[in-house]
Amino acid sequence: xxxxxxxxxxxxxxxxxxxxxxPKTGPANPKLTDLDEQFDWGKWHYGTCADSVTINSASNDNxxxxxSDADYIADIKGKxxxxxxxxxxxxxxxxxxxxNQQLSDYSDSVYASASGYKYDAAVAFINNGTANAGLTTExxxxxxxxxxxxxxxxxxxxxxxxxxxxxxxxRGFLYDRIVSIGINSTSVSTALAxxxxxxxxxxxxxxxxxxxxxxxxxxPGSLIPRFEVL
Numbered sequence: 001x002x003x004x005x006x007x008x009x010x011x012x013x014x015x016x017x018x019x020x021x022x023p024k025t026g027p028a029n030p031k032l033t034d035l036d037e038q039f040d041w042g043k044w045h046y047g048t049c050a051d052s053v054t055i056n057s058a059s060n061d062n063x064x065x066x067x068s069d070a071d072y073i074a075d076i077k078g079k080x081x082x083x084x085x086x087x088x089x090x091x092x093x094x095x096x097x098x099x100n101q102q103l104s105d106y107s108d109s110v111y112a113s114a115s116g117y118k119y120d121a122a123v124a125f126i127n128n129g130t131a132n133a134g135l136t137t138e139x140x141x142x143x144x145x146x147x148x149x150x151x152x153x154x155x156x157x158x159x160x161x162x163x164x165x166x167x168x169x170x171r172g173f174l175y176d177r178i179v180s181i182g183i184n185s186t187s188v189s190t191a192l193a194x195x196x197x198x199x200x201x202x203x204x205x206x207x208x209x210x211x212x213x214x215x216x217x218x219x220p221g222s223l224i225p226r227f228e229v230l
Contacts, residue, residue: 003055006075007063010028036049038192073185126151174222177217206230211229212229
């Protein structure tokens, strides 16, 4: 049999909790028979020790507690919820970083060209050879042909839109995964398995480009390497 406990680190020599006094040696786990750490959250560590270990009020004063399944599961859920809350913010921060990397080379006019006449006019010219006054004027002042200008407008804008859509799609994909995270609270072992599950990895590959990345299944930090394999 084993006793389920949670504890804070202690001074390795005095065995006094680090919350009571700063450790001179350590910090370390308390010297309890058959101590097996399974989980941690902040300064708290969770696991089991031998059933023969006495956990009493003095132990509690030293920040060592025997805990029920319900309390253990509740703390595992609390840490999972903390990850979910942080990741929901971090995935948008990762999106901003990726946009800065991938879209900063495009001027605002590349995106704006779709909302005005330029993109439609460029596509129309490529399709039927009819240039409007705007395309003709810009090409003349730039010193290039209308054909060259129209192709440049079309290519730049469509490349921008594609990258923008890819980034939005990947962020949405990860966000949907993150908000779907749950916990199997049937037992402590299933709850621990749920916690382990949010840190699993998967492999993403672009065979043609010879690129392979191992990334976190839910981790917002995987956004950039996921984009790299598109």
